[in-house]
Amino acid sequence: MVKLKIESIEPVTERISLFSLVSEDGGLLAGYDAGAHVDFDLGDLGTRSYSLIDFEPAQGDRATYQVAVQREADGQGGSMAMHRLVPGDTVSVSPPKNDFHLHEGDEPALLIAGGIGVTPIISFATECKRRGTPFAFHFASRSADLCPFRERLAQQFSANLTLWFDDQKMIDLAALIDTASADTHIYCCGPRPMIEAVREKAEAAGFPADQVHFELFATPTEQDGDQPFEVELASTGQVFNIPPGKSIVEVLEDAGIDVMYDCARGDCGICQTDVISGTPDHRDVVLSDSERASGKVMQICVSRARSPRLVLDI
Numbered sequence: 001m002v003k004l005k006i007e008s009i010e011p012v013t014e015r016i017s018l019f020s021l022v023s024e025d026g027g028l029l030a031g032y033d034a035g036a037h038v039d040f041d042l043g044d045l046g047t048r049s050y051s052l053i054d055f056e057p058a059q060g061d062r063a064t065y066q067v068a069v070q071r072e073a074d075g076q077g078g079s080m081a082m083h084r085l086v087p088g089d090t091v092s093v094s095p096p097k098n099d100f101h102l103h104e105g106d107e108p109a110l111l112i113a114g115g116i117g118v119t120p121i122i123s124f125a126t127e128c129k130r131r132g133t134p135f136a137f138h139f140a141s142r143s144a145d146l147c148p149f150r151e152r153l154a155q156q157f158s159a160n161l162t163l164w165f166d167d168q169k170m171i172d173l174a175a176l177i178d179t180a181s182a183d184t185h186i187y188c189c190g191p192r193p194m195i196e197a198v199r200e201k202a203e204a205a206g207f208p209a210d211q212v213h214f215e216l217f218a219t220p221t222e223q224d225g226d227q228p229f230e231v232e233l234a235s236t237g238q239v240f241n242i243p244p245g246k247s248i249v250e251v252l253e254d255a256g257i258d259v260m261y262d263c264a265r266g267d268c269g270i271c272q273t274d275v276i277s278g279t280p281d282h283r284d285v286v287l288s289d290s291e292r293a294s295g296k297v298m299q300i301c302v303s304r305a306r307s308p309r310l311v312l313d314i
Contacts, residue, residue, distance in 0.1 A: 001041055001092040004029075004065065008087055012068060012148045016116060017083065018053075021065045024090055028061035032096035034123040035215070038065065040082065041092035048078035049263075051119035051189075051215075052096060055156065057130040065093075068148065070116040099268035100189070100215040102127055107183040108134035110176060112198060114190025115141060118148060120215055121189055125157055140164040140171040140190070177201045189215040195267075195285045203288050214285050216267040229305040233257070233314045234276050248300040252314075259300070259314065266302035273300050278310035 004021040012018050023029055032052060039047040050067035072079045085091065102109070102124050109128055113121040118139055128135040137160050141147035144165050153161055164171035177186065177198070186207060188198040195214050202212045226244035231251070233240075240251050249261050249271060261271035266284030275298055282292045284299035291297060300312070 001094055003090050004093045006085055006087050006089050006091065007064065009085070013146055015071045016068055016148045017071075018066060018068050019082070019085075021067075021091070021093065022063065028063060029065055030095050031058075031060045031062060033098055034102050034127040035100035035120045036096040036098040036123075037100075037120070038067070038096055039094040040078075041094075042078055042081050045077050045081055047094075048082070052123065053119050054123040054126045055152065057126055068116065068119050097262070099263050099270070100187075100213060102187075103185045106133060107185055108136075108181060110180050110184050110186045111135055111137045112171075112173070112176065112186070112188040112190070112194070113137075113139045114171075114188075114194040116148070117188075117190035117194075117215070118153075119189070121187065122149070122153070124187055125160065129157070129160075135160055136176075137161045138164065138171060138176060140166065140194070143167045173197050174201050177205050177207070180205075180207075182206075183211075185211050185213065187213045192216060192285065199285060200289065209288060214267050216265050216285050226304065229307070230309040231305075232309060232311045234311055235314060239309075242304070247302060248304075248312075252300075257314070261301045264301045266299045269299065271299055271301045272297055274313035276311040276313055278308075279306040280304070280310065281306045 003024040005024050007020045007022045010018040034054060037049045037051045039049050041047055050069060053066045053068060069079055069082045071083045100120055109124065111121045111124050125135060125137045137157050144150065147163060150163065186198065186202055188195050195216055199212065199214065228241055228243045231240045231242055231248055240255060242248055242251050249259055249264065252259050259271065262268050267286060269286045275296055279295055280298040281304040282298060283302045286299055
């Protein structure tokens with residue numbers, strides 16, 4: 001973690017603010033690629049991840065980081081804590097991380113965003129424009145009044161941008177995906193239902209998994225009816241109880257078991273683990289319908305079990 005100072009906070013909509021952060025000592029900040037995020041240490045509330053926004057092309061070290069935070073009154077407290085900060089406050093922030101990369105080739109990009117999920121998509125659009133990569137940017141909001149950065153995006157991306165407002169016309173995901181060329185890379189960040197719909201429609205349209213990319217910034221929450229279950233590690237025979245409200249990763253880490261993971265939200269795929277027996281309860285946005293139906297793999301940072309015990313290849 002590094003100490004950053006809040007240089008300014010700019011209201012964007014009634015619930016969204018744009019935070020500009022600089023180094024506490026006035027130096028440059030580490031560079032990053034489009035799609036990167038940083039984690040804020042919020043003390044007892046844990047960490048919260050926010051995408052870094054680039055409205056203008058930038059390469060190498062940066063003078064400023066910018067993130068947008070939507071206030072969630074009924075959330076777990078992280079966004080409310082962020083909105084209580086004021087210019088001049090210092091915060092502990094991780095170096096940039098990236099699980100949501102823009103492809104390197106010249107193939108076109110279909111960029112789809114919903115609500116506050118627009119933040120990494122803005123950076124992708126900025127980078128596509130800088131590279132000369134063909135792209136179409138589709139941004140869905142509930143209404144024009146609730147659409148963050150509406151005028152700025154319209155000025156910056158003009159013909160490449162289509163704004164969709166639920167109170168006027170819902171975004172037509174099927175049409176967007178069906179009319180995309182076969183070499184298009186699809187990127188989506190937004191609410192889980194939007195990501196699930198894009199994943200399903202892209203799979204049905206025949207897009208390979210490595211051309212479909214997602215990011216879901218949502219803290220996993222306990223669901224009504226969640227029950228405890230057991231996880232057995234095939235390599236050692238150890239058995240662990242996974243209670244409601246804790247993930248497999250969390251329980252294994254608490255026991256000193258070294259497991260690979262990163263996002264802890266079910267959207268990066270790093271924690272994917274083979275299932276030897278038992279039935280997973282999939283809660284990720286990574287796996288295809290066929291992978292879920294097979295029950296042979298799961299994302300252990302968010303998914304649970306429908307059977308009393310899972311035997312995992314760990």
